[in-house]
Amino acid sequence: MRFQNVMVRAVDVMQMTSRFSGLGARVRKGAWFGRSIRQQVLLAISAMLFLATVLMGATAVLNGRQSVNVEIEASMDTAEGYLRELVRRINAENHLSELDNLVAHEIQHLRHARVYVEDPGKPMRVLRSPETVSDIDDANDRTPDWFEALMMPKGGNDHTRVISIEPNGRSLILKGDPDDEIAEKWEQLSAFATVAVVAIVFIVLAFYIVLGRILNPLTDLAKGLVALEAGERSQRLKIPKVSEVADIAVKFNSLAASLDQAREENGELYRQIQSVQEDERREIARELHDEAGPCLFGITANAESISRLTDALREDSAEAIRKRTDEILSISSRLKAMNRALLKRLHPVSVGKVPLSALIQDLVYDFERRHPNVRIGLSVTPLIRPYGERIDLTVYRSTQEALTNAIRHGQATHIVVQLREEASQGAGSDQDAIALRISDDGVGLKPDVQAGFGLSAMRERVLASGGSLVIAGHEPHGTTISIKIPLWPRDLHGGSINAFSQATA
Structure with missing residues (x-):
């Protein structure tokens, strides 16, 4: 029973998925095929340029991440050698009491590294020269966190070197600091993105103008077909310079000329038919006026005469005859009205x-x-x-x-x-x-x-x-x-x- 329920739910999900996928396909089809050729080409070019920009950006990020890692390792090696030589010189000159100040002053030119000092039994503290504090803070402020996390080299900030100082047991700890290097990569990538966006916009605008000049003959052709369908017999296309479209324009003009000639012939034939038709209408109207009119007048006159003759008859017989003559007069009146309306429709005299x-x-x-x-x-x-x-x-x-x-x-x-x-x-x-x-x-x-x-x-x-x-x-x-x-x-x-x-x- 549980298996059947599961199967029923699975079928329902599949049907719903099929309906949504069909709807999505129809929407995508309408969104694409419902556009003009220029829009389709521009969308395709924009999509390709955007994809190429994204791929180049991704490549720049990967290369930049590797570059940061290599730069940190090289900087750590340089900084370690420099600090060991500095400690040896300070120790030789017996200036260990001024170690913090001397090291803080000398490390202002070190890049991608931070120096910490650790005394026995005391927490580790960082040594910073006054000149480098603001630079480090600015680098941290202008770089987004997501980009910093993306560019952080493998192992993060775990690049650590320890320099022991004898005989007091103190230690200098050197740790890699990729923040300023990542900030440089962010500035480079931002500049690249700006240039890419501007270039894409200019390329799309250039293609828009070029496609307009290329496709304008096709637009004129479409307008010409609409005008030709509407019966504009004088419609002709200007022959464009593009050879393929020029052939189409020549064929269009030839077709328009043929249709123009056929329309003229049909128009002349219809005018002749119309003339014959109006002549027939006039002839029928004349016959109705000359033949039916007098006949209806005769019927009316005779009916009125019969009605007057009933005065000499008995009242009951006269009444019966007058009813019949009144019906004849009524029918005759309707026929005369119908005849006048028919004459007017056949050929208005005015x-x-x-x-x-x-x-x-x-x-x-x-x-x-x-x-x-x-x-x-x-x-x-x-x-x-x-x-x-x-x-x-x-x-x-x-x-x-x-x-x-x-x-x-x-x-x-x-x-x-x-x-x-x-x-x-x-x-x-x-x-x-x-x-x-x-x-x-x-x-x-x-x-x-x-x-x-x-x-x-x-x-x-x-x-x-x-x-x-x-x-x-x-x-x-x-x-x-x-x-x-x-x-x-x-x-x-x-x-x-x-x-x-x-x-x-």
Whole structure:
């Protein structure tokens, strides 16, 4: 039983470890692959430079530790020989009573060693000259404890030499003192670290600038692809000096030219289809007006005539006939209203004849009348003139389709229509444009849902007019359709292919 419990816990730990490791792998993958090429290269270079600096620092520490050990041993040998000779001379001159002062004065030039004197039956005391006290204290203060412990030679401060003084039994004890040597190593390593950090910063900055110059053509290529995807047919890349990237730029420009030509051909074909479609709409509208209108008028007139003839009949029979004629008149009235609405949708008679702002206002009012539960805000700058049937009809149909989609598919309750004429930043009025923007608070467009026939037809209609169309979704809901149609010179309204060479989508 205990074994089973242990196994269950082990399995739980393994599962938890697997989950955390998977999470860590995803985080590492996102942190690395989510960065740009420049950032990845700079991070890799910085990591390598940092690793090289750490390795050089570790090597310097190891060599410094060995150097401290060798220096201490050499200093101890030198100090021991010097002190033995000093004691022999003091003993020969019979100045043993002044031993402490003489030794303290002479040891100020000794490095990496401390001298202690030990009298029989008394504790050992250190001999320091006044000149060396402050130096030792400064060395201890400026060196971190962790570095001192790291650089301490093998055996620590156990380097000890004993010099016996005859005949009084006193002894001079010489002990290794690596503090000042370690302080020197700390200063050297600090200077090295400072130089390394400054060098790394300059190297990374240099690589940042160089990589920017190298990768800028790739950035331009990415921007060009985005612009090409958006339909900017005039998009071309400057040929860079880097041969590999230059080949890509040449192929890109060739592809853009091919797409431009294909778009021109498609635009011309769509303009022809659109022209035929509008002709058919006009023909159907004319037939409805000329044929259905008189027929509906005849039905109404005959029903009213029958209703008047019932005055000569008995009351019960007359009442029954009047009910039937009233139904006929009601149906005829609805048919006439449907016919008028259908005529208006097929071909508004005011297109190209009244100012565009009035045309759009009439369309919005018609939608408000048919959909009273939907609030439609309208912001129109005074457009005092019509812009020709091509532009006016494109704006009218686009607004009509956008409002229909927002109400029918988006289930919007509030729609804002903005229409204005925009002046270009460049010279020449032929670059001015009509800007149409329709925003709603509907359910929005799902990213995985393809555009329907209505939106596709709207896009092609706008492109055929040399304009651009952008559809943007908003969080948490809502959609905005932005349309710009350039105002070309009047002599280009006839449909010249060159007039549409700047079309964007």
